[in-house]
Amino acid sequence: MASQTLLEFQSYNQSQLLPPNATSCANPWEAWDLLHRVLPTFIITICSCGLLGNLFVLSIFLVPRQRLTVAEIYLANLAASDLGFVLGLPFWAENIWNEFNWPFGAVLCRTVNGVIKANLFVSIFLVVAISQDRYSVLVHPMASRRRRRRRRLAQATCLLIWVLGGLLSIPTFLLRSVKAVPDLNISACVLLLPHEAWHFVRIVELNVLGFLLPLAAIVFFNYHILASLRGRADVRRMRSGGPTDGKTTALLLTLVAAFLVCWAPYHVFAFLEFLFKVEAIQGCFWDNVIDLGLQWANFFAFINSCLNPVIYVFVGQLFRTKVWELYKRCTPRSLTPMSSSRRKEILQIFWQN
Numbered sequence: 001m002a003s004q005t006l007l008e009f010q011s012y013n014q015s016q017l018l019p020p021n022a023t024s025c026a027n028p029w030e031a032w033d034l035l036h037r038v039l040p041t042f043i044i045t046i047c048s049c050g051l052l053g054n055l056f057v058l059s060i061f062l063v064p065r066q067r068l069t070v071a072e073i074y075l076a077n078l079a080a081s082d083l084g085f086v087l088g089l090p091f092w093a094e095n096i097w098n099e100f101n102w103p104f105g106a107v108l109c110r111t112v113n114g115v116i117k118a119n120l121f122v123s124i125f126l127v128v129a130i131s132q133d134r135y136s137v138l139v140h141p142m143a144s145r146r147r148r149r150r151r152r153l154a155q156a157t158c159l160l161i162w163v164l165g166g167l168l169s170i171p172t173f174l175l176r177s178v179k180a181v182p183d184l185n186i187s188a189c190v191l192l193l194p195h196e197a198w199h200f201v202r203i204v205e206l207n208v209l210g211f212l213l214p215l216a217a218i219v220f221f222n223y224h225i226l227a228s229l230r231g232r233a234d235v236r237r238m239r240s241g242g243p244t245d246g247k248t249t250a251l252l253l254t255l256v257a258a259f260l261v262c263w264a265p266y267h268v269f270a271f272l273e274f275l276f277k278v279e280a281i282q283g284c285f286w287d288n289v290i291d292l293g294l295q296w297a298n299f300f301a302f303i304n305s306c307l308n309p310v311i312y313v314f315v316g317q318l319f320r321t322k323v324w325e326l327y328k329r330c331t332p333r334s335l336t337p338m339s340s341s342r343r344k345e346i347l348q349i350f351w352q353n
Helices: 029-062 070-086 089-097 105-139 147-168 170-175 198-240 246-277 284-314 317-330 340-352
Strands: 176-181 186-191
Touching: 029 070, 029 089, 029 284, 070 105, 070 147, 070 284, 089 284, 105 147, 105 170, 105 176, 105 186, 105 198, 105 246, 105 284, 147 170, 170 176, 198 246, 246 284
Parallel strands: none
Antiparallel strands: 176 186
16 A cells, blocks of 8 residues: 555665666656655645544544444544554655655654554555444344444454554564665665565555455445435335435445545556566656656545545534534533524513513
């Protein structure tokens, strides 16, 4: 995923650590100069929005110190994962500003990338878990009525996801290192693969475990959710002539669309990079397209961590209700908006006097 190339010196990685010469590909310096100037600002903007959004979500869920529902357990873990992910973005922005010269040392090279990768997998797996929970509630409601059992299952699922994310990040902790590049006068934080076979392991981890399988699960769960909602809406319309549940349908479609739009570009370029490494495709055109494309595709993948608080929480009625409850609890009684009946009663007293 994006964390594999995050903070990685893309245009000079491993076999490409030499500067262009008469026989090598000429780098599009103007395109790289634009990336060095523009992309860090975008990354800092995403980081700021992600920090504010996810901190706000966590505060709403955790400040009241009430027992969280199943949905809130998943959403709180998702916000924590996205928060951990965006905390690493300033390091990547600084790395690009320095033209991929890593100034933070080998320990932070491993730590930052390992933490980002772990949280990135956790975030994606939590999206799958949220879809599965909604599937069980909406499609098989009779089998998911025991709330205590569902809460324990949600807690166990989140714990398993965090452990799995940590395990999948171990290669990053072990193989990331700072490599000096004397010809370019830089020290780059790169992923040093010990053997060519690791390219196949990496692409399976990136494209299969990190995208294709989660995407298949998300599409499966949401397809059946939409089918179930459509069937219920048809029944309600036949009975009462009421409208369908368009808001729920639109929300579910937005979730899948955001996942695809944010992550598909990176995985396309990651697969192209794999084909280039194994020499299935060659040439200066692909070399430059893949190097530049991976950097911009990383940016679109990072946006998902900012969209998650909006799509999964702010758009949902669950979070708005939670915010309103906390607002009423923290606001003095004199400042709390009064109900229409109470307002009517006060007006009657006023006009009588």
